[in-house]
Amino acid sequence: MTTHPATATAAASxxxxxxxxAAIAESAILxxxxxxxxxxxxxxxxxxxxxARALPAAGGVCVNCESEIEGANMVLGAASTGARAAxxxxxxxxxxxxxxxxxxxxxxxxxxxxxxxxxQQDYFQATRGGGWGDYRTIALxxxxxxxxxxxxxxxxxxxxxxxxxxxxxxDPLIAQTRVGVRxxxxxxxxxxxxxxxxxxxxxxxxxxxxxxxWAMGKANNPGPGPDGQWKRIAAKFDEIAQTEQRGEQRYTExxxxxxxxxxxxxxxxxxxxxxxxxxxxxxxxxxxxxxWPFPAAALAEATRGARRVLVxxxxxxxxxxxxxxxxxxxxxxxxxxxxxxxxTGLAYGALLDAPEVRARILAALPATASTGGTNGTGGTxxxxxxxxx
Amino acid sequence: MTTSPDLTIVPTERAPESGHRKVAxxxxxxxxxxxxxxxGCGEPVVxxxxxxxxxxxxxxxxxxxxxxxxxxxxxxxxxxVDVLQCLHGRAPxxxxxxxxxxxxxxxxxxxxxxxxxxEGLQEVLHTAARGENVTAILLNNGVFGDTGGQQTAxxxxxxxxxxxxxxxxxxxHGYPIPIADIIARLDGVGFVARAAVGTPGGVLQAKRMIxxxxxxxxxxxxxxxxxxxxxxxxxxxxxAPQGPGYMTESLEQAYPLGELRPRPGAGAVAGAGGKx
Amino acid sequence: xxxGTLVIDVERCKGCELCVAACPPGVLTMSVEVxxxxxxxxxxxxxxxxxxxxxxxxxxxxxxxxxxxxxxxRRPAGAAAPTAPAEPPGGAG
Numbered sequence: 001m002t003t004h005p006a007t008a009t010a011a012a013s014x015x016x017x018x019x020x021x022a023a024i025a026e027s028a029i030l031x032x033x034x035x036x037x038x039x040x041x042x043x044x045x046x047x048x049x050x051x052a053r054a055l056p057a058a059g060g061v062c063v064n065c066e067s068e069i070e071g072a073n074m075v076l077g078a079a080s081t082g083a084r085a086a087x088x089x090x091x092x093x094x095x096x097x098x099x100x101x102x103x104x105x106x107x108x109x110x111x112x113x114x115x116x117x118x119x120q121q122d123y124f125q126a127t128r129g130g131g132w133g134d135y136r137t138i139a140l141x142x143x144x145x146x147x148x149x150x151x152x153x154x155x156x157x158x159x160x161x162x163x164x165x166x167x168x169x170x171d172p173l174i175a176q177t178r179v180g181v182r183x184x185x186x187x188x189x190x191x192x193x194x195x196x197x198x199x200x201x202x203x204x205x206x207x208x209x210x211x212x213x214w215a216m217g218k219a220n221n222p223g224p225g226p227d228g229q230w231k232r233i234a235a236k237f238d239e240i241a242q243t244e245q246r247g248e249q250r251y252t253e254x255x256x257x258x259x260x261x262x263x264x265x266x267x268x269x270x271x272x273x274x275x276x277x278x279x280x281x282x283x284x285x286x287x288x289x290x291x292w293p294f295p296a297a298a299l300a301e302a303t304r305g306a307r308r309v310l311v312x313x314x315x316x317x318x319x320x321x322x323x324x325x326x327x328x329x330x331x332x333x334x335x336x337x338x339x340x341x342x343x344t345g346l347a348y349g350a351l352l353d354a355p356e357v358r359a360r361i362l363a364a365l366p367a368t369a370s371t372g373g374t375n376g377t378g379g380t381x382x383x384x385x386x387x388x389x
Numbered sequence: 390m391t392t393s394p395d396l397t398i399v400p401t402e403r404a405p406e407s408g409h410r411k412v413a414x415x416x417x418x419x420x421x422x423x424x425x426x427x428x429g430c431g432e433p434v435v436x437x438x439x440x441x442x443x444x445x446x447x448x449x450x451x452x453x454x455x456x457x458x459x460x461x462x463x464x465x466x467x468x469x470v471d472v473l474q475c476l477h478g479r480a481p482x483x484x485x486x487x488x489x490x491x492x493x494x495x496x497x498x499x500x501x502x503x504x505x506x507x508e509g510l511q512e513v514l515h516t517a518a519r520g521e522n523v524t525a526i527l528l529n530n531g532v533f534g535d536t537g538g539q540q541t542a543x544x545x546x547x548x549x550x551x552x553x554x555x556x557x558x559x560x561x562h563g564y565p566i567p568i569a570d571i572i573a574r575l576d577g578v579g580f581v582a583r584a585a586v587g588t589p590g591g592v593l594q595a596k597r598m599i600x601x602x603x604x605x606x607x608x609x610x611x612x613x614x615x616x617x618x619x620x621x622x623x624x625x626x627x628x629a630p631q632g633p634g635y636m637t638e639s640l641e642q643a644y645p646l647g648e649l650r651p652r653p654g655a656g657a658v659a660g661a662g663g664k665x
Numbered sequence: 666x667x668x669g670t671l672v673i674d675v676e677r678c679k680g681c682e683l684c685v686a687a688c689p690p691g692v693l694t695m696s697v698e699v700x701x702x703x704x705x706x707x708x709x710x711x712x713x714x715x716x717x718x719x720x721x722x723x724x725x726x727x728x729x730x731x732x733x734x735x736x737x738x739r740r741p742a743g744a745a746a747p748t749a750p751a752e753p754p755g756g757a758g
Contacts, residue, residue, distance in 0.1 A: 035490055061489045065482075066515040073479040073512070077455070077486025080473050085486065103476055198471045198487065200494045204419060204449040210465055212474035219422025219467050396694070399709040401673040405731055413720040413730035415674060426724060428704070429681035433724040589687050589718035622681075629681035 004157055004188035006150060015180045020145040023181045024114070024152050024170070025050035028086060030185045031153040033112070034060035035078035035085035037071035041093050042346050043175040044116035048088070068093040072100035072113075079104070079111045080211050082197030084156050088114030088168075091122035095130065101165050102131025106213040106233060108196070110159035112152075113137075116170040118346050120263060121339070123318035126169050127292040133213075134230055136237040138162075138244060139291040141169040141263040143270075145179045150186060157188040162240055163196075169291060172347040173264045240293060247295030251277055251284030252302040259285045259361060260299070260323050261312045265337075265352060269312055272357045281365070291319070296326040303327045310364050312357060313337040314348055336360040417441050419449065419469040429629025431619025432461050432528050434586045436499075438596040439526060440468065443495070446603055452495045453487055455480040457509070459501035460534045478509025481516035484523040495603060497524040502543035503533040506568045510542065513568065513614075520577030520611040524602045527568065527616040531640055532624035542566045545643040549626055565643055569616040573649035579610030581650040585618035585641055587633025598648070605652050618644060669715020672729040673707060680704030684719035684728070693719060 018026075025047055028036070036055055038048035048064065055062040061078075065071040071087045078085040089097070094115050104111050115122055126139040138158050142148035148170060155166040202208040206220060217223025224232065251273065252258055261269040266287035273285045286302045288295050303309050309332045311320040317335050324330045337360075340351030350356065404411070417440040424433050443449045454470050456462060458477040465474050475483040480498035488496045505513050505527050513525060532550050533539040540550040540557060545565050547556040557565070573581040580602050584595035595617050602613035618640045620632030627635050678700060684707050685693045692712040695705045707719070707727070715732035 035486060037486070063485070063489070063519075067511060069479070070482045070512060070515060073476065073482035074486035074489075076475070077473065077483030078490045079486070080483070081453075081487050081490045083490040085490075099476060100479070107474075198453050198473055199491055200451040200453045200471050202450075203443075203452050203470045206421070206469060208469045209471045210474065211472070212465060214474070216466050218469070222466075394691070395711045397711055399670060399711060399713070401671050401709050404672050404729065405670055408734050409670065409731040410734060411729065412669075412715055412732050413717040413728065415672075415729050416726040420726075423677075428679035428724075429683060430724050433726070434722065437726065586722070587683075589716075589721040592721040629679070630683065630686065632681070633683065633686065 004154065004161070006154065006186040006188055013182050013184050015182055017178055018145075018181050019046065019178050020148060020170070020174045020176060021046035021116070022050045023145055023149050023183065025054055026183050027149040027152040028112070028156070029054055029058045029060070030183060031084060031156040033084045033086050033156065034058070035075060035083050036060070037063040037065045037074040037087050039065055039068045039071055039089065039093060041090050043118065043172045044089050044093070044114065046175055047114055047116055068096040069100065072097040075111050076100055076104050076109055079109045080198050082194040082199070084110075084112075084160070086112040086114060086156075088116060091115060091117050091125055094122065094125060098130035099132065101129065101137060102133055102135050103213060104165040105131070105135035105137070106133050106230065107211050108163040108233070109165070109211060110163050111165050112155045112159055113165060113167045114170060115167055116175045118172060119341060119348055120171070120265060120314040121316075121318070122169070123262070123291060123313065123315060126167055127294070127322070134234045134237075136240070136292055138164060138166040138240065138293070139169055140167070140246075140289060141291050142174060143263055143267040143287065145174055145177055146181055148174050149181055149183065153186045154188060157191070158244065160191050160194075162236065164236075164240070169263060171264050242293075244290060245293045245295040245298065246289035247287060247298040248289060249284065249286040249298065249302045252286060252306075253284075254282055255284030255306055256282040257284070257308045257310060257361075257365060258303045258306045259283065259310045259312055260287065260319070261285070262288050262291060262319055265312055265314055268352060268354055268357050272354055272361060275358065276361065283361070288319070294322045294326065299323065299326045300328060303332070306332060308364060309333045310336045310361060312360065314340050314352055334364055336364055417444060419444065420467055421469050422467045424467060425463055426460060427621075427623045427629075429620055429622040429632045430460070431530065431586045431617070431621070431632070434592055435526065435528055435595065435617050435619060436461070436464050436468070438592065439497075439499075439599055440470075442596060442599050442603060443470070446600065446607075448495045448603070448607070451493060452497070453491065455484045455487065455496065455498045457498065457500040457504035458535065459504055459528070461499055461501060461528055462535070464499065478504050478507070479512055480504070481509065481512040481521070481523065481525060484525075485516055485519070485521045488521060488523050492522070495524070495606060497526060497603070499526050499528065501534070502527065502529040502531060503541040506542040506566050510566070510568070514572065514575075517572045517612040517614065518575050518577050522579075522606050522609055522611060524606045524613045524615070526599065527614065528619050529616050529640070529644065530619045530621035530624060531565075532621055534621050534624045538624040543568070545639050548639055550624065567644055569614055569644070569649055572612070572614055577611050578613070578650055579605035579608075580613040580652045581615075582648045583616040583618070583644055583646050585636055585646055587618075587620055587636050591646075594646070601652060610653055616644070618646075668733045668735070669713040670731050670733075671709050671713060671719070672731075673709065674727050675706040676700050676702070677725045678704055678706035678727045679725050680706065681724065683722045683724070687718040687722045689716060689718060690714055
């Protein structure tokens with residue numbers, strides 16, 4: 001089930017060759033984002049620069065703040081007035097924002113966080129969160145720039161719909177690759193009015209507003225308090241977990257082997273699995289689009305008949321925890337990914353390469369299937385790390 | 390010849406029926422309920438003069454407060470004003486986001502010294518340097534009252550707290566940060582002043598300063614800060630009646646009162662130095 | 666003769682005594698009795714000028730302050746002063 005299907009409001013614009021960061025910035029502005037704050041850190045910096053260039057012309061405000069904590073709190077303040085507001089960084093900077101993201105979840109302030117990550121090592125951060133309390137973060141992992149453009153607008157919609165912080169899991173390929181994109185405003189359905197937004201107008205009326213994680217209310221109109229507030233929010237996240245799962249799969253109906261990957265890695269897996277299918281392998285792929293809520297039911301169904309579920313991710317094994325949790329038979333799950341970092345430390349290493357992915361998959365298949373690829377563990381850093389798709 | 394004071398008790402249960410006019414209310418109408426501060430606490434005095442100022446300036450229906458974490462956090466429930474209760478130290482940044490999106494509102498923070506000078510030092514300095522048109526109100530009693538009385542970055546030398554039991558010693562506890570004096574030096578600042586609410590004159594001075602700060606914000610002059618020294622008998626291990634005297638002997642020695650940065654174009658004020 | 670008077674909400678008082686120290690004519694003393702919270706509270710004696718010093722310093726919003734209306738019309742030299750308002754009744758509060 002896909003909730004909030006997108007409909008384009010304007011005629012599709014022309015196809016433009018754009019760097020991912022520029023396309024995401026314009027998409028956010030099309031979504032109505034009017035406040036952005038960020039602190040430079042690769043590969044997020046280009047998104048900040050694009051917002052600094054484009055947002056004022058759209059009547060918005062972009063602040064190059066002096067720390068990620070500042071930026072996240074500026075965004076929380078801006079969003080508390082009802083504005084669509086966003087911040088971002090890579091994983092290291094998102095780490096600093098954890099308290100604020102939790103705060104937004106627990107005082108119900110919608111905002112969007114762009115993790116333009118350096119690699120896939122922030123999966124735990126994105127899905128478990130490092131903030132305080134019982135909260136979750138809706139996290140979308142686009143596989144390429146066109147999907148990132150759509151996810152950007154969807155994230156603002158979901159944030160407003162549920163009054164939660166949401167997160168885009170990007171990476172260097174999405175940030176820096178130039179591809180052809182069509183930018184247009186997408187609509188995802190009606191939203192309730194933001195009568196909770198702080199604008200000062202209820203001052204002195206006896207009905208003044210407050211935004212507070214403890215939700216004590218005002219002395220003449222007490223609120224539910226932290227117990228009531230946090231129980232209700234926990235129930236809200238349970239509802240989101242049921243209704244907002246998104247995933248995609250191909251060739252899984254008769255697959256012996258299903259490869260699971262997210263983000264850019266999924267695009268490489270798709271390419272390689274297409275090849276292997278054409279060569280006669282009964283192999284399919286599955287990718288979560290929402291990292292949280294993980295598309296558990298779809299994964300279970302997609303892997304029902306598989307003898308092996310191969311998890312390919314560029315880290316020491318993070319998404320694999322979720323895969324093991326949701327497949328019918330944990331013993332089918334194998335890790336074929338690994339840590340793989342470029343020499344600069346800022347991008348993927350040699351493992352994110354179609355021949356490497358192919359070798360890893362074949363190494364896991366029964367002996368009749370493969371050539372090449374012996375030891376499938378342990379990525380090597382090295383040259384030729386950055387390739388465009 | 391000395392005369393004994395007349396200790397006849399004057400009835401004070403009801404307002405006089407005639408021949409008098411009221412010159413001071415119990416409290417502003419913006420207060421929705423009772424606060425729960427300690428006996429002799431200075432913070433409710435600041436709350437009162439802040440709310441009076443909003444009413445007198447006629448800006449209640451476009452004011453947005455950003456309240457930090459401390460004993461004063463409870464003020465959120467009794468202020469009839471739109472309020473964001475934010476993370477410890479982060480009020481200036483939240484206020485920035487609010488003001489940038491709602492530039493026609495009057496945005497203010499309420500923060501203690503632990504909130505602003507310890508946890509939130511970066512936030513307030515950058516907000517001031519950027520000249521964000523918000524007003525920060527610092528309740529400075531030199532102690533983390535809400536958590537039971539520990540040392541903050543504003544605790545003065547010799548002040549006893551639960552983490553400087555023998556008195557703050559610079560060799561082990563370092564020195565206090567006079568935040569208002571530092572901020573007063575930054576470009577981007579419209580008005581900075583410091584008052585103390587232990588005496589009636591001090592309270593009037595504080596209220597004048599708070600009004601000037603809001604006027605500075607409304608005129609777009611930049612960041613404004615009023616640091617108000619407030620009594621904390623509980624955190625100072627003294628009795629309530631001793632509060633103002635202790636404050637004069639300790640905090641006021643480290644933090645001189647007055648206008649530290651007058652509004653642009655203001656004439657010279659005695660002891661403060663004017664700007665052309 | 667007092668030119669001011671107060672309404673004192675004794676149940677709000679927390680006995681901090683800041684009003685006593687602040688009062689310029691020194692016409693406030695603390696009671697021996699305590700209110701429902703267990704605090705002594707201020708009592709007013711003759712001589713209040715309605716200056717509002719007590720209301721300014723009080724953290725618990727205990728005071729409402731009144732000033733007597735004054736006759737400010739000029740009068741010819743030698744003419745009698747207007748009749749003074751009646752003295753407030755004495756006796757225990």
